[in-house]
Amino acid sequence: AQSVTQLGSHVSVSEGALVLLRCNYSSSVPPYLFWYVQYPNQGLQLLLKYTSAATLVKGINGFEAEFKKSETSFHLTKPSAHMSDAAEYFCAVTYSSASKIIFGSGTRLSIRP
């Protein structure tokens, strides 16, 4: 069975600082991995996805994530945080484009001025 674990329910960084949101996955088959962002009272927006091509995936809004099989990780990073990045971030996994997506518990990102 597939699952993802997000370390840290809340991360706070200063504006301009590095953003690092951690996600570890568990999958018995090669996974597809996703990062979604959710702003208050809104649905989900796809930031980026890994589907077994390049291990370093670039997404929207300056975010990127690196798939590390040896560490079973798919951490999300952004070099310089912006106030508009404050939101809830979800890591998710599936094992094919035809399968259901399983979400992590989410990490709330706060940005300090």
Place this chain on the structure above:
Amino acid sequence: GAVVSQHPSWVICKSGTSVKIECRSLDFQATTMFWYRQFPKQSLMLMATSNEGSKATYEQGVEKDKFLINHASLTLSTLTVTSAHPEDSSFYICSARGLAGGAGQETQYFGPGTRLLVL
């Protein structure tokens, strides 16, 4: 990009009434639609998966008689919360999977969500 809409965006109802939420894929045909539920400050929990023209597959612990799902066409799925109670108050998010915008493989797109408050 592909658009999935939900209607209504929010609804308040009295306990005991039924509420219908619509999910539409606006610019692509959705072979499969998913319904999620999200409680405050929690993650999305998959409730059920539906394919057009067939019965929905419910996740363990989800009452199929309480949460009726109808996937009537390739662009429309509805979730009806029957005899709603305050504990059903939640944020309901639908998702539609299909080929959109020239994508080479099917992708899952999420709707904006419907907030339900049962008094």
